[in-house]
Amino acid sequence: MMITRRFLALGTASLLMILTACTPRQEPPAPEQPRVAASAPASARAQIASTPPAGGEDVDGWLADLNAIDGRIVGRHSRSTMLNRGRGVCTDLTRGVPLATVVANVNARFTSPEADRGFGLDVARRILVVTHARLCPGQVLPDA
Numbered sequence: 001m002m003i004t005r006r007f008l009a010l011g012t013a014s015l016l017m018i019l020t021a022c023t024p025r026q027e028p029p030a031p032e033q034p035r036v037a038a039s040a041p042a043s044a045r046a047q048i049a050s051t052p053p054a055g056g057e058d059v060d061g062w063l064a065d066l067n068a069i070d071g072r073i074v075g076r077h078s079r080s081t082m083l084n085r086g087r088g089v090c091t092d093l094t095r096g097v098p099l100a101t102v103v104a105n106v107n108a109r110f111t112s113p114e115a116d117r118g119f120g121l122d123v124a125r126r127i128l129v130v131t132h133a134r135l136c137p138g139q140v141l142p143d144a
Contacts, residue, residue, distance in 0.1 A: 062086060062134035069126050070119060072112040083135075085109045089128060090136035099142040103128060 063082060066073045074082060088109055092102045106128050107118035118124060132141060 057136075058134040059083065062130060065130035065134060066110075066127065069123060069130070072114055073110055073119065073123075073127065075112045077112075086131050086135045089131045090139060093132065093136055093139035093141070096142065102142065106131070 059079070063074055063079070066082070089102065089106055092105055097105070103121055103124045107121055107124035109118075110124070110127055111118055119127075128141075132139065
């Protein structure tokens with residue numbers, strides 16, 4: 001009886017080793033190229049097309065773009081605070097939130113002491129374009 005248990009345990013262990021060794025390895029998929037909805041403004045499509053492919057965030061470029069829009073957007077906020085706000089935008093895009101809601105959320109997220117209710121919808125759209133281009137270029141901008 002003891003020999004049977006040892007034989008069974010040895011056989012099971014051998015079978016598991018063989019199955020594990022024979023399982024083919026799968027390579028991770030290549031990163032997708034940025035996709036933009038056809039209805040996105042031509043300037044947004046041009047800007048997004050000129051950004052690096054998905055797979056990495058261009059945080060420094062993003063912060064520089066935000067400062068170019070309005071220096072108060074970044075202001076004295078920490079890098080991590082800004083990234084949390086930007087990644088919140090990316091989360092909205094990932095979840096397929098409608099464009100009007102994404103823009104309203106951007107306006108609510110990006111505030112400063114001088115603009116405690118946001119910078120307005122026009123600035124929010126510009127923030128959305130640079131955030132999409134620099135932090136989450138693999139996401140699709142929703143249709144208007």
